[in-house]
Amino acid sequence: AQSVTQLDSQVPVFEEAPVELRCNYSSSVSVYLFWYVQYPNQGLQLLLKYLSGSTLVKGINGFEAEFNKSQTSFHLRKPSVHISDTAEYFCAVSHKAAGNKLTFGGGTRVLVKP
């Protein structure tokens, strides 16, 4: 079975400051890793994904994430946040053996303050 833990339920951050959202997963097989963002009353939008290859993945809106196999982590970072980055962020994993179903972490709410 696979599971995802997002260590921080809420992260307050000032505008133009950097932010890091932590994600750890557990799985006995190789997985695909994803980060999604959800704005209020909307669906999820894919920020970035790790399938294989380079461990540093760049996504949309200036976000990037680094896959660390030894630490089973996939932390999301942005060097300078905007007010518009206020949203809920979800880390997710999937793999073939589980029918490619996504397993989500509990989410991290980012609140950007002016």
Add this chain to the structure above:
Amino acid sequence: GAVVSQHPSRVICKSGTSVKIECRSLDFQATTMFWYRQFPKQSLMLMATSNEGSKATYEQGVEKDKFLINHASLTLSTLTVTSAHPEDSSFYICSASPTANYGYTFGSGTRLTVV
């Protein structure tokens, strides 16, 4: 590419009635679609996997008779909440992907309120 459309975005229904939610893949074919439920300030909970041309696969604890799923074509899956009750009020979201490693695209969600 890989656009998923979900309708309606909001619906209010009376207790005891049924509500149908549609999920369409607009620019790709999806043999598999997923239905999630999300409670306020919580993560997404997978309800079922919708399989084109065959029965849906439900997650443990999800009542298949209450949440009817029909995946009649490669671009359309529907979720019908039957005999809805206030506790069924929630945010329902569908997702699909052209391929397993593409990254799932999500619909915009449906806010169901049962009164």
